[in-house]
Amino acid sequence: MKTILVVLDGLNYQVARETMGYLHAQCAVGRGRLYQLECELPSLSRPLYECILTGVPPVLSGIVGNHVDRLSTGQSVFHYAREAGLTTAAAAYHWVSELYNRTPFVPARDRHTHDKSLAIQHGHFYYDDTYPDSHLFDDAESLRLQHDPDFLFIHPMNIDDTGHKFGQDSMQYRNKARVADGILSHYLGTWLEEGYQVIVTADHGMNNDRSHGGILPEERQVPMFVFGAAFSQQEAAPLQTELCGTVCQLLDINHDKPYCADLLA
16 A cells, blocks of 8 residues: 655654644544654664665664765665655655665755656655755655555654753744644645545654653654554554654565554554
């Protein structure tokens, strides 16, 4: 089944549980469910993009910090999907392009990518943390409408950027989460009507020091909303390392990654 994976960068579980009114409304009418994940360590962005998309924890992948600028040596959802003859797309921060397409990122070459030989065949990549989430979701929807990808990865940055400026316990951080929820309300209904399976999660959370990277619950506990007919909506305890394999199961493609069977119908 066609699948969309949304990673709301820097969104911790508590704030998602308290502010994402639209997503909760979809869950309330039986279209989805919210689970809690604990992110791997260190609770940093680039290492956890790699973890989510390959199922490999940072200490094993070698992507242990945001400074590690090299291609992934693992097999990602993008690689498995391409090898299965499926179409891949991403609207995401440029570190995702550097992990799975080409590094270093050259904006004039890589910002808008359309190359079927690459792991991410169709991409819109941004490199400014203040790039508006509204624009990023429009970029993603443009890719969906134009290229009909089997797997679409959507990765906005404004929640994380706001958390670094104001901290986790701030109205600015909470309101930025509400903005993302509102943006999703423009798209999720259509995606579900068209038969997509949708996961909305986060890489890591945020603390009141305006940072993350450690073991505090507010840094490690992140949401995982699931929507679509392929999900059981039953009790489950998914791991962040199981996201890659779970998406591969949804896409019905061969893989060798762990996945959370209890999530699936």
